[in-house]
Amino acid sequence: MTANTIMMCFKVAPSYVSGPEFQSRLKKAGELALGELSSEPRQLEVAKDKLFIFTGTSGSHAVLRTYMTGLVTFDVQHFGEGEEYEWNNGKYDMEAIKKLKKNIEDLFGSAVENANSLFAPIRRGGQVWTYGITADERLMEPDYDKVSFETNSPWQNIKIMHSRELGNVLLLDDDIMLGESDLIYTQTLLGLGNPKRENYEGKEVLILGGGDGGILHELLKENPKFVTMAEIDEEVIKACRVHMRSVCGDSMDKFEGNNYKIIIEDCIKVMKEDLEQGKKYDFVINDLTEFPVDKENYGFAYDFKTTHLVMELALQLLKPQGKVLARGNSKSAVDYYPLVDEDIIKLGGQFKRRDAYVPSFRETYCLYEIWKV
Amino acid sequence: MTANTIMMCFKVAPSYVSGPEFQSRLKKAGELALGELSSEPRQLEVAKDKLFIFTGTSGSHAVLRTYMTGLVTFDVQHFGEGEEYEWNNGKYDMEAIKKLKKNIEDLFGSAVENANSLFAPIRRGGQVWTYGITADERLMEPDYDKVSFETNSPWQNIKIMHSRELGNVLLLDDDIMLGESDLIYTQTLLGLGNPKRENYEGKEVLILGGGDGGILHELLKENPKFVTMAEIDEEVIKACRVHMRSVCGDSMDKFEGNNYKIIIEDCIKVMKEDLEQGKKYDFVINDLTEFPVDKENYGFAYDFKTTHLVMELALQLLKPQGKVLARGNSKSAVDYYPLVDEDIIKLGGQFKRRDAYVPSFRETYCLYEIWKV
Numbered sequence: 001m002t003a004n005t006i007m008m009c010f011k012v013a014p015s016y017v018s019g020p021e022f023q024s025r026l027k028k029a030g031e032l033a034l035g036e037l038s039s040e041p042r043q044l045e046v047a048k049d050k051l052f053i054f055t056g057t058s059g060s061h062a063v064l065r066t067y068m069t070g071l072v073t074f075d076v077q078h079f080g081e082g083e084e085y086e087w088n089n090g091k092y093d094m095e096a097i098k099k100l101k102k103n104i105e106d107l108f109g110s111a112v113e114n115a116n117s118l119f120a121p122i123r124r125g126g127q128v129w130t131y132g133i134t135a136d137e138r139l140m141e142p143d144y145d146k147v148s149f150e151t152n153s154p155w156q157n158i159k160i161m162h163s164r165e166l167g168n169v170l171l172l173d174d175d176i177m178l179g180e181s182d183l184i185y186t187q188t189l190l191g192l193g194n195p196k197r198e199n200y201e202g203k204e205v206l207i208l209g210g211g212d213g214g215i216l217h218e219l220l221k222e223n224p225k226f227v228t229m230a231e232i233d234e235e236v237i238k239a240c241r242v243h244m245r246s247v248c249g250d251s252m253d254k255f256e257g258n259n260y261k262i263i264i265e266d267c268i269k270v271m272k273e274d275l276e277q278g279k280k281y282d283f284v285i286n287d288l289t290e291f292p293v294d295k296e297n298y299g300f301a302y303d304f305k306t307t308h309l310v311m312e313l314a315l316q317l318l319k320p321q322g323k324v325l326a327r328g329n330s331k332s333a334v335d336y337y338p339l340v341d342e343d344i345i346k347l348g349g350q351f352k353r354r355d356a357y358v359p360s361f362r363e364t365y366c367l368y369e370i371w372k373v
Numbered sequence: 374m375t376a377n378t379i380m381m382c383f384k385v386a387p388s389y390v391s392g393p394e395f396q397s398r399l400k401k402a403g404e405l406a407l408g409e410l411s412s413e414p415r416q417l418e419v420a421k422d423k424l425f426i427f428t429g430t431s432g433s434h435a436v437l438r439t440y441m442t443g444l445v446t447f448d449v450q451h452f453g454e455g456e457e458y459e460w461n462n463g464k465y466d467m468e469a470i471k472k473l474k475k476n477i478e479d480l481f482g483s484a485v486e487n488a489n490s491l492f493a494p495i496r497r498g499g500q501v502w503t504y505g506i507t508a509d510e511r512l513m514e515p516d517y518d519k520v521s522f523e524t525n526s527p528w529q530n531i532k533i534m535h536s537r538e539l540g541n542v543l544l545l546d547d548d549i550m551l552g553e554s555d556l557i558y559t560q561t562l563l564g565l566g567n568p569k570r571e572n573y574e575g576k577e578v579l580i581l582g583g584g585d586g587g588i589l590h591e592l593l594k595e596n597p598k599f600v601t602m603a604e605i606d607e608e609v610i611k612a613c614r615v616h617m618r619s620v621c622g623d624s625m626d627k628f629e630g631n632n633y634k635i636i637i638e639d640c641i642k643v644m645k646e647d648l649e650q651g652k653k654y655d656f657v658i659n660d661l662t663e664f665p666v667d668k669e670n671y672g673f674a675y676d677f678k679t680t681h682l683v684m685e686l687a688l689q690l691l692k693p694q695g696k697v698l699a700r701g702n703s704k705s706a707v708d709y710y711p712l713v714d715e716d717i718i719k720l721g722g723q724f725k726r727r728d729a730y731v732p733s734f735r736e737t738y739c740l741y742e743i744w745k746v
Contacts, residue, residue: 001440001442001444003382003438003440003444003446005380005446005448007378007495007497009376009497009498011498038418038419038420039417042415042417042426044412044415044426044428044434045411045428046411046428046429046432046433046434047411047430047431047432048432049432051426051428051434053415053417053424053426053436055417055418055419055424056419057420058420059419059420059421059422060419061417061419061424061438063426063436063448065376065434065450067374067376067452067498069374069498071374071376071497071498073376073378073450073497073498075378075436075448077438077446079440094506094510116497116502116504118495118504118512119504119505119506119510120506120510120511120512122380122491122495122512124380124382124444124446124489125382125384125440125442125444125446129489130511131489131491131492131512132492133467133492133493134516136516136537137467137492137493138493138503138514138515138516139491139493139495139504139512139513139514140512140513140514141511141512141513142511143507143509143511143705164509164705165704165705165736165737194567331538332516332537332538357730357732359730359737362735363538364538364732
């Protein structure tokens with residue numbers, strides 16, 4: 001069962017909403033939306049505005065709200081039982097939504113200056129919750145049609161959603177990490193796209209995070225001397241090994257091979273130990289989430305400091321001519337990435353930022369190549 | 374002023390919603406959402422379910438609906454005056470939405486099986502209506518921050534919206550046509566990407582539609598013998614000439630040049646005349662909208678027949694070895710593009726379909742290369 005809310009709005013002359021014509025047409029608005037009403041519309045006062053509530057014999061309801069400025073919002077909530085109301089089994093009736101908007105517009109007549117509607121209802125109660133937001137907090141509704149996998153590890157909620165368009169997509173605490181569609185992310189971060197910028201042959205590499213296995217898998221094709229991967233959450237690896245195989249291939253089937261090792265450990269601890277032991281790398285690749293797993297405890301401010309600490313340690317671990325390659329944030333997160341830029345400079349680094357449109361993120365992402373001056 | 378609706382839902386044990394504990398906590402739910410209430414919650418019956426309406430002294434309101442299955446929807450509508458509530462001038466408070474959801478979850482306690490919320494409110498009444506849908510009718514909220522241009526031509530509504538991420542985007546009757554970010558569309562359609570598939574040097578080309586000028590502009594770089602463009606709506610050209618200049622360059626500044634001509638005319642008429650006169654082309658490029666300008670009169674069924682007719686005429690206009698290059702539809706429109714495939718075969722054509730992720734569409738689009746068997 002899903003509850004489907006159709007949401008529309010009308011801008012009318014402010015005098016119209018308090019006038020008798022509007023009042024006389026309200027009941028009809030409810031009927032257009034719900035069919036037969038189960039009672040007369042109820043009216044409530046809210047500050048200087050009004051709220052009209054309609055209930056239908058079908059069990060649906062609608063709420064119309066007026067504002068003094070002339071804005072009228074109209075929310076109509078239907079419910080549907082059966083698979084046709086689930087995202088993954090078909091469509092709601094967009095034409096019916098368009099028609100309802102047009103009918104209400106006609107009902108209020110020439111007083112209407114403009115009319116808008118979401119042409120997709122907000123659907124709640126289905127098997128899969130598909131709504132998400134972009135980095136700049138705009139709504140999006142990916143085409144997830146099933147949960148391929150879900151578990152709560154000691155660190156986080158791990159979900160692998162299936163997108164009809166993009167294949168499986170890994171989400172950690174509901175933040176999109178990587179989809180099967182996103183080789184562009186891995187290639188841009190590693191400099192292995194077209195043109196190829198980096199040569200990993202005979203090089204020593206440390207991956208921070210990277211539990212989806214994409215970075216490890218692409219690196220191992222480049223004949224490196226040795227790759228160490230420090231991922232805190234073994235459950236992510238186990239999930240991706242099965243459900244993100246087009247990303248990680250067989251690279252995570254074993255935790256250790258001829259020229260690589262996966263360590264289940266906090267990467268900060270690994271880096272600190274490496275520093276103590278004088279271990280250095282040609283490349284340190286930061287593939288951590290923007291929101292490290294302790295976000296519930298520390299929040300965003302601390303996260304950023306963590307990122308800062310990660311970058312500081314990573315830069316210290318570089319051989320001469322070494323590089324840190326790091327994920328940043330979405331380009332739309334305009335409050336965030338300039339701080340990363342600043343931080344790199346403060347730490348004595350220089351950088352080149354490359355932007356790539358990552359399909360599963362449904363937006364452009366910033367990726368960093370960082371070296372010491 | 375905008376009205377911002379926060380939308381959440383909770384799945385609880387069905388017995389819980391009809392029990393006394395739930396009833397006793399309802400008022401608190403309203404207070405968490407609205408602050409001080411201006412009256413006791415109102416309760417209405419809807420079929421076998423209940424509707425609770427809350428009004429706040431601030432003028433905001435909230436509606437809680439229960440369903441027998443245990444689904445609870447809770448919609449909280451705040452309004453805000455001032456620029457901070459407009460998309461283009463800042464953000465709503467996502468953290469407050471997350472906190473409210475958490476607080477309601479805690480209020481209903483262990484009865485809650487799962488809880489979800491849109492972390493962006495639905496915002497109505499602002500200067501710019503940003504919501505749209507994908508080809509498979511999923512909601513999206515592009516980051517349009519202003520209307521760069523708008524007019525109603527005799528044929529259609531022409532809008533050029535500005536996206537923070539993608540630059541200007543052309544919409545015809547609210548369908549996204551092309552953004553300044555979308556060279557990939559033009560290159561894939563023309564076979565001028567990497568690898569380059571087509572050679573236009575010395576060739577004769579007919580463009581159907583193409584009012585944004587992207588096809589014409591990229592073609593003219595390839596030294597063709599002559600390009601004819603048949604676009605029905607001069608107003609589209611005038612708008613794009615100014616606001617989509619990174620797409621069309623100076624190619625539409627004049628309607629005629631050494632090796633090209635823009636005809637303001639229905640392309641079907643142009644093709645029929647060409648056929649009568651025995652005129653043939655090396656390439657016919659279909660860059661028409663999926664919904665031709667007569668959709669109000671004929672609807673989608675007729676549209677498809679139009680497309681069919683366009684393809685039939687285009688194939689007849691080809692020189693031996695000639696090609697039709699045509700836009701299809703979004704890959705997610707799974708009901709639509711197989712019909713295009715079928716139609717091509719029926720008309721005696723063969724085709725290769727190429728898919729490109731087009732940034733302003735925010736999804737993958739199908740593009741066709743068609744030749745006669």
